[in-house]
Amino acid sequence: MALAVLPLLALLVLIGPAAADERGFVLPESGIRYPDGFDINTVGVIRGKASDVQIPESGPVRFRVASGRDTYTVLASPPWYWNDLNGNGVDGMTVQVRGSKTLGRDGNLYLIAQEVLILPTNRVIVFRGEDGSPFWRASGLNGERKGGFGSPMRGEGAGRGMGTGGRGRR
Template identity: 30%
Template sequence: MNAHKAFEPKVVLYLFFILFTLLLLTNHDSVHAKSIGYDENTEIVVRGTIKHCTARSYMQLQCFTLQSKTRVFRVIVAPQWFVRRIGLKLKDGTNVEVVGSKFFGRDGCLCLSARSLKFLSSGRNIMLRDGSCKPVWQNSCVRESSCIRIFYQSQ
């Protein structure tokens, strides 16, 4: 039996196409995890209390549960390395005002991609996105600079 007769070129090409398609579909979630968009058209302001603030991330980003008067939101803050770098302390029971873009997560949970966090007790305001809604942690100087604490001081 000849080896070239065992595998028809069309069959091999067809199997390669199916395998490639499956790889693309399975990698979709990991690509999406790094790029949560921000839609100004869905931007809202929510006041509430931080609940269930844990180190558990959502799509590789730090998050917490916010209990408002009427709803519960999962607030997506920033990558954990950035939260540590700016010295952001999120504690259960803290009253905050979140400006963010509302969307439904993959699990159906109501989420907010935070643009800013304001701590109501101290008045401290943390900007997480710039004027064009781009995450401040994506700026290359923010990653490399050791002076980031000057601009994001812990109180």
């Protein structure tokens, strides 16, 4: 009996952190519900230089974008999804970010990212579908495409529910 329990415990240890990142929770400093705080009615686009990429053990990857007079904290995705998409290329780059804008209870501006266009390379990293639902909750999606930001290719290959389940990995 004890031998049968050990593999189950090992499995729980491995999938526990992923499940925690996929459940909704409130970010303590801002009061923003993540990832469920995305509001399609507040979607906008910001453009500026990305800096200060932070990849926490849990919670969303975040980085700052100085856009005109305002600085936004962009909330991207869970760290494992960010790493799968090779998102580290944004630091120091001029980016255009589409997402849900909100004001945190800490008085700072936040943008829950839907997609990021890295302007010098024209690379688009997609985190959410048109309805704002996070792609990391689906499977079989690669999160990167050549369309985006008004492209005629926008939306192609963004189907949901494909694959065999899991954490959205290939």
